[in-house]
Amino acid sequence: MFDSNEVLEAKLMTGKSGYDVVVPSLTFLARQIQAGVFMPLDKSKIPNYANMDPQIQALIAQNDKDNTHSANYLWGTTGIAYNEDMLKERLGADAPVDDWKLIFDPQYISKMTDCGVYILDTPSEILPIALLYLGEEPNSFDPAVIQKGVDLMLKIRPHITQFHSSQVIDALANGDACLAIAWSGDVLQAANRAEEAGKGVKVGYSIPKQGAPMWFDMMAIPKDAEHPNNAHVFINYMLKAEVMAGIQNYVEYASANAAAAKPGIGDHRIYPTPEVQATLFSLAVIPPEVDRIFNRAWTTIKTGQ
Amino acid sequence: MPYFWLLLFFAVPFLIALKISFAKAAIAMPPYTDVLYWVDGFPVVKLRGENYLYLLGDSLYINAYLSSLKIAVVSTFLCLLLGYPMAYSISRMAPATRNIALLLVILPSWTSFLIRIYAWVGILKPNGLINNYLMYLGLIDSPLKMLHTPIAVYIGIVYAYLPFMVLPLYTNLVKHDHRLLEAASDLGAKPWQAFLKVTLPLSKAGIIAGCMLVAIPAVGEFVIPEMLGGPETLMIGRVLWQEFFNNRDWPVASAVAMVMLALLIIPIMIFHRAQAKEMEGKLT
Numbered sequence: 001m002f003d004s005n006e007v008l009e010a011k012l013m014t015g016k017s018g019y020d021v022v023v024p025s026l027t028f029l030a031r032q033i034q035a036g037v038f039m040p041l042d043k044s045k046i047p048n049y050a051n052m053d054p055q056i057q058a059l060i061a062q063n064d065k066d067n068t069h070s071a072n073y074l075w076g077t078t079g080i081a082y083n084e085d086m087l088k089e090r091l092g093a094d095a096p097v098d099d100w101k102l103i104f105d106p107q108y109i110s111k112m113t114d115c116g117v118y119i120l121d122t123p124s125e126i127l128p129i130a131l132l133y134l135g136e137e138p139n140s141f142d143p144a145v146i147q148k149g150v151d152l153m154l155k156i157r158p159h160i161t162q163f164h165s166s167q168v169i170d171a172l173a174n175g176d177a178c179l180a181i182a183w184s185g186d187v188l189q190a191a192n193r194a195e196e197a198g199k200g201v202k203v204g205y206s207i208p209k210q211g212a213p214m215w216f217d218m219m220a221i222p223k224d225a226e227h228p229n230n231a232h233v234f235i236n237y238m239l240k241a242e243v244m245a246g247i248q249n250y251v252e253y254a255s256a257n258a259a260a261a262k263p264g265i266g267d268h269r270i271y272p273t274p275e276v277q278a279t280l281f282s283l284a285v286i287p288p289e290v291d292r293i294f295n296r297a298w299t300t301i302k303t304g305q
Numbered sequence: 306m307p308y309f310w311l312l313l314f315f316a317v318p319f320l321i322a323l324k325i326s327f328a329k330a331a332i333a334m335p336p337y338t339d340v341l342y343w344v345d346g347f348p349v350v351k352l353r354g355e356n357y358l359y360l361l362g363d364s365l366y367i368n369a370y371l372s373s374l375k376i377a378v379v380s381t382f383l384c385l386l387l388g389y390p391m392a393y394s395i396s397r398m399a400p401a402t403r404n405i406a407l408l409l410v411i412l413p414s415w416t417s418f419l420i421r422i423y424a425w426v427g428i429l430k431p432n433g434l435i436n437n438y439l440m441y442l443g444l445i446d447s448p449l450k451m452l453h454t455p456i457a458v459y460i461g462i463v464y465a466y467l468p469f470m471v472l473p474l475y476t477n478l479v480k481h482d483h484r485l486l487e488a489a490s491d492l493g494a495k496p497w498q499a500f501l502k503v504t505l506p507l508s509k510a511g512i513i514a515g516c517m518l519v520a521i522p523a524v525g526e527f528v529i530p531e532m533l534g535g536p537e538t539l540m541i542g543r544v545l546w547q548e549f550f551n552n553r554d555w556p557v558a559s560a561v562a563m564v565m566l567a568l569l570i571i572p573i574m575i576f577h578r579a580q581a582k583e584m585e586g587k588l589t
Binding site: 004006007009010012013014015031034035036037114115116123160161162163174175176288291292295296298299302303304305 | 330332333334335336363364365368369430431432447450453535536537538539544547549550551552553554
């Protein structure tokens with residue numbers, strides 16, 4: 001068990017993690033492949049690999065060449081989450097929920113501060129979104145361009161109440177957050193929890209029209225796995241159409257499994273329409289020196305230091 | 306034998322971290338360059354001091370150290386302010402009630418530390434216990450912002466570390482001879498004068514022990530500022546986490562840890578030396 005990509009990576013990099021199968025995000029996986037953490041998958045042991053959606057496989061192959069080391073588990077988007085009633089109360093019925101300006105234009109976000117604004121604590125996702133809003137290349141590694149995104153974040157910083165990647169589900173479900181940048185499945189889980197709690201909290205999710213990052217959780221096998229054979233069998237089982245359909249029903253993320261009946265296919269929060277899907281972009285793998293710029297700037301944004 | 310354990314559990318991890326702090330980050334397993342390598346059969350040690358220079362070059366790290374120290378000092382002082390009267394009154398109770406009171410001090414520690422801090426999230430949050438109660442009473446119209454503020458961090462630290470202040474103070478105070486206070490009062494001292502001139506100086510060792518037990522772990526605290534603090538709460542524990550997990554720069558993270566250790570060990574050594582001197586003074 002591991003609770004975040006960062007913790008998993010620390011374990012994998014030390015070696016002998018004891019894991020047979022791990023599920024990091026694609027951007028993390030790409031770096032771990034470079035460090036030589038994973039073994040190539042033996043596709044002959046994974047006949048269900050044929051179920052994968054070629055379109056999504058092609059996107060993933062940008063970071064894992066020829067899909068050698070990994071198989072997609074689920075994927076999702078990073079968009080805007082909001083409390084429907086609180087938003088309506090503060091910004092009216094025609095609030096621009098389908099536009100990143102809801103977050104990046106102070107005239108909107110400033111009215112939401114009092115009910116809680118949460119931002120994911122991941123500079124590698126939020127800064128590209130800020131650049132996208134500014135009309136820059138979201139995956140830019142140019143420090144001058146990154147700085148523009150940082151300046152934009154600093155402008156809305158006074159209106160942000162918390163930077164956190166895992167507290168947001170609870171906060172949205174309990175009504176402690178009314179606006180957030182969050183991961184699609186997390187928001188839908190929050191919406192379900194809010195419904196179960198029956199306190200009248202309604203959580204909405206939108207993929208803004210400018211586009212949004214798309215991310216992939218990938219299954220891979222460490223080189224030093226003790227039971228590589230079982231690991232292949234497990235991945236093959238996970239890619240079985242019925243199994244994947246059951247998982248999707250439960251976690252409400254999208255799957256790249258073309259053969260699985262897609263229960264959420266009608267839900268455009270999970271499976272965006274083809275027009276929206278065309279606006280999505282995948283995040284680049286960031287080289288270490290740029291990573292440092294991102295994280296240092298992020299500290300400035302968060303603490304003013 | 307005790308030195309063996311000290312070597313095993315302190316020196317070995319310390320030396321490993323020290324070694325990593327002189328390396329450079331790399332995309333590899335493990336993710337840093339070798340400090341020791343072989344050239345033509347000879348071992349070559351390459352120590353890079355750049356991680357330490359880097360810490361000096363960016364004011365973030367110095368500010369984080371200073372702000373951690375400040376938070377630790379203020380919370381230690383608050384713990385002392387709250388803990389002293391508690392320990393004093395417990396030490397004056399009848400032995401039977403005294404044990405119950407001590408049990409009450411220790412009892413919360415039987416629950417996981419993490420769960421107790423989560424409980425504070427529930428108490429302080431906008432939709433939480435305090436705000437709902439104050440709004441029910443009609444004292445406030447909109448929730449007060451308490452969670453994710455520096456005040457929440459202080460509340461968390463003082464709450465979590467209070468037993469570490471109360472227990473050493475209690476052990477010290479319970480040994481005091483009450484006849485000393487009677488003597489002081491016979492000689493015309495008012496109660497507060499007797500307290501300042503007799504009880505307080507006699508409890509110095511307890512105060513110092515309690516303050517050390519609270520201040521030292523508080524400097525490196527990570528969980529409390531992470532859960533109760535706002536994004537602007539800068540503490541060295543958080544910076545260390547960030548270097549290790551977000552920047553994936555183990556060498557810089559190790560350097561941060563080394564400096565933190567130095568900052569904590571030097572005052573402890575000064576304190577020990579002062580105490581040793583005092584002991585010598587008493588013997589002669």
